[in-house]
Amino acid sequence: MENNTCCFFGHRTINETNELRTKITEAVEKLITDENVDTFLFGSKSDFDSLCLELVTKLKEKYPHVKRVYVRAEFPFISDEYKAYLLESYEDTYYPEKLHGSGRAAYVERNREMIDKSKYCIVYYDEQNAPTKRKSGTKVALDYALKMSRDILIYPVKPSDDRN
Numbered sequence: 001m002e003n004n005t006c007c008f009f010g011h012r013t014i015n016e017t018n019e020l021r022t023k024i025t026e027a028v029e030k031l032i033t034d035e036n037v038d039t040f041l042f043g044s045k046s047d048f049d050s051l052c053l054e055l056v057t058k059l060k061e062k063y064p065h066v067k068r069v070y071v072r073a074e075f076p077f078i079s080d081e082y083k084a085y086l087l088e089s090y091e092d093t094y095y096p097e098k099l100h101g102s103g104r105a106a107y108v109e110r111n112r113e114m115i116d117k118s119k120y121c122i123v124y125y126d127e128q129n130a131p132t133k134r135k136s137g138t139k140v141a142l143d144y145a146l147k148m149s150r151d152i153l154i155y156p157v158k159p160s161d162d163r164n
Helices: 018-035 047-060 080-086 103-117 137-147
Strands: 002-010 039-042 067-071 092-094 118-124 151-155
Touching: 002 018, 002 047, 002 103, 002 137, 018 047, 018 118, 018 151, 039 047, 047 067, 067 103, 103 118, 103 137, 118 137, 137 151
Parallel strands: 002 039, 002 118, 039 067, 067 092, 118 151
Antiparallel strands: none
């Protein structure tokens, strides 16, 4: 675990509101200023990842030392062209060694990798809209982050939830 690192994970589709954007922006900025977080790990394939990348990128204008890292769950080997494309949005990208041969579990293992490397997790988990016919990858990752005792911010915040 690295004390200056935060990861993001959440549902593929989210209810994006101005309030959500504001709360995540405030949480990320507080991590940068109060906790000296300078590295943010991102996955892919979800609206939440895209939103968080957008918000961290905007904050990077104010905090240029911040590093955005794309942790790939696919493509262990990438072309120079694809890497250049990714580095237009991120400062770095890598494919975790432990994902080799993980097959359908690649995204679960990638999320564990990000959690293992992070002290902080910002999560979008909406229990009411979680999948019911299959196990939610976000719930699996959230349970793992809780087990690993990470500092976790969960969105959307429920009215009775005063963590944020």
